[in-house]
Amino acid sequence: MRRLVVAALVVLATLPALAAGAQVNASITGVTVSPQSPAPNESVTFTPTIRNLEGSGDAMVIDSVELRPSGGQGLPVYTRAQNLGTLSPGAKITVPLTHRFEEPGTRDLRIHVDAQNANTDESVELRYPVSLSVQKRHPQIDVQTNDSVAGVATNGSVRVANGLDTGVSNVEVAVSGDGVTVFDDRSVFASLEQGGTATADFRFRPERAGVNELTATVTYTLPSGTERTVTRNQTIETEPARRGVVLETSRSGSGTEQTLTVDIVNQGNAPAEDIVVTGVSENATISQTIVDSVPASSTRQVRLNATLSEPRADVAVTADYESGTVQRSVNATATLRATPASxxxxxxxxxxxxxxxxxxxxxxxxxxxxxxxxxxxxxxxxxxxxxxxxxxxxxxxxxxxxxxxxxxxxxxxxxxxxxxxxxxxxxxxxxxxxxxxxxxxxxxxxxxxQQTGGGPGVGLFAVLGLGVVTVLAVAGLLFRRYRRGDDDDDVDI
The missing domain is CATH 2.60.40.1230 (Gamma-adaptin ear (GAE) domain)
Structure with a gap:
């Protein structure tokens, strides 16, 4: 009987030793955070990798994986994943946990794993610290404008540079102003990749001189679906409009078809647009021409064809143009001269x-x-x-x-x-x-x-001619009488 008791005690003594030897050897080998620098209210994903090591003595049943603040017990749980199954020795699992932080700042966090030995139900707890900085970051906005003149439309642009560590989508750029009329005020871009830039052009017209303000508003969507808005104000100095368009004329040609050259000199601080140059004269027909625009401090030369109906034509030259929202006109005179007939x-x-x-x-x-x-x-x-x-x-x-x-x-x-x-x-x-x-x-x-007059030369020639005719007539008469005498002698024989 004593031997049996001893044997039983030996058996009972050896069982706890065998159970103690079958332990779980597991750890959290790392945590990835995306995005690494989130903005307030932006969805952040923490993905821990949980590994049951090769030398582990038993499988591990994972009850929950939680994201908590770093500290003692009783702190709130931000998010958790439960009932993740059994992890055999040598196996691993990744568990994504997502949460949003409403306020900016640095946070010390912890990944907490509650598990148990699959054979002994022994509790297994794993911890991994995580530090996260929530920053109030947005894409950078830069507003560029040309010099502005009251009542005159000019160009501007908004440049958006995505310095976030993620791409964004549905980017909308809108421009508005106080006392400023904005044209082409809205631009939309389907997406803007990380590190990418986009430029939205617009036109604006300050209604008054002095200090005016433009506001650029950029709305975009994060990959998590969060829509965010950022604004940028730009102060602009607006000059009062200053007139200064003058006409200078010159001519070329000397006949009835001439050319009248007109220099449109814009001495003002605003462009002259939609310019129609005409010439009017009572003694000439003058063509007309159209010029799209002459920028401030610039000159544009045009030529008008002129057909003169008289040797002199006084021409009234007129240029009608638009400066800002105001229709203006400027005049000049010119004189065209043709060399008169000789x-x-x-x-x-x-x-x-x-x-x-x-x-x-x-x-x-x-x-x-x-x-x-x-x-x-x-x-x-x-x-x-x-x-x-x-x-x-x-x-x-x-x-x-x-x-x-x-x-x-x-x-x-x-x-x-x-x-x-x-x-x-x-x-x-x-x-x-x-x-x-x-x-x-x-x-x-x-x-x-000599042919028709009665001078001495003519009389001499007439006398000489008459004498020759008389001599010839006498000789002929004598010759006839001589022949007649010969004939009479023959008859008498």
Whole structure:
């Protein structure tokens, strides 16, 4: 009996030793946090890795994994995962825990694992400290504006730079202003990756001079679905509008077709837009032109085509334009002049035909306007007189820098060295008369007098001719009588 009791005691003594040897050897090997620097009210995920080590003596049943503040017992549990199953020796599990922190600041946290030995129900507790900084961070906003003038629209832009450690989506940029009218005030971007930038352009018009303020509001969505808004105010200095558009004119060309050059000089501090330049004249037809814009402190040159109907044309030049919301106008004057018509007789030639002198040539207009009612005639003198059929010649119109031919006839008496000619024409309603001389070759001078006059040379030739005729007549008569005498002698024999 004593031996049996001893044996039983030995068996009972050895059982606790065997149970104590079957322990769980587990740990939390690490915790990942995403995002690492969250903003207030942004969803943060803590993912611990729980491992039952290879040398563990038994499996481990995980009851719960919790996220708690660091400290003693009784602190609140931020979030937990429960009933995660059994973890065999050598196995591991990752458990994501998500929570949002409403206020910024640094937080000391702890991952708490409650488990038990799968065979002995022995309690197993694992701890892992986690530190988290909740920062009130947003993408950076930069507002850029051009110099502004009261009542004048100008350009601006909002640049959004995502410095967060995550991408964002549904990015909306809106611009507003106090005392400022904003055009194209809203831009939307589907997404903005981490480290990326986006630029939203807009136009704005301050309604008054002085200090004005623009407000840029950016709304975006975090990957967790949280929508966030950030604003940026930008102060702008607005100058009062200053007029300063002037016109400077110059011309080119000397005929009836000329060019009027107009320089649009913007000396103001606002652009001149939608400019219409016109010219008006009673004595010319002027074209018009349109200019989109002339920036402040800039010059734009345009050309207007002008057709003159008179040698002089006074032109009123007008530029109508818009400066801001105000319609304005500026004027200038210019004078266009064409070289008036002037007729010269060129290519003069004198020839004899049928006892008359034929004078030919051209009426050449050395001016740039039209000479009208051009008439050329022979001027009578002591030795020259007009003769039909062309005592005078009506040329009509001779355009500028052009010519027209004419043909005159004259009768000359005695030695003549030139034929006096007269040309008359109208220029701007005024008749101009000028005289020219058509030179006569020496071989033609005096021929008409020798043929038709009664000088001694002509009488001598007439007497000599009559004598020759008389001699020939007497000789013929004697010859006939001599033959007749011969014939009578023959008959008597």
């Amino acid at each position: 007729i010269e007789l060129t290519g003069l030639d004198v020839a004899r035909e049928d006892g008359l002198l034929q004078v030919t040539g051209s009426t050449s207009n050395v001016g740039t306007t039209t000479a009208r009612s051009v008439v050329v005639r022979v001027v009578p003198s002591e030795t020259v007189e007009p003769a039909p059929p062309n005592r005078d010649f009506f040329v009509g119109e001779v355009p500028g820098s052009d010519f027209s031919s004419f043909d005159l006839t004259a009768r000359a008496t005695g030695n003549v060295s030139s034929i006096p000619l007269e040309v008359s024409y109208l220029v701007d309603g005024e008749r101009i008369t000028e005289t020219f001389a058509a030179p006569v070759d020496s071989g033609l001078a005096g021929q008409e007098e």
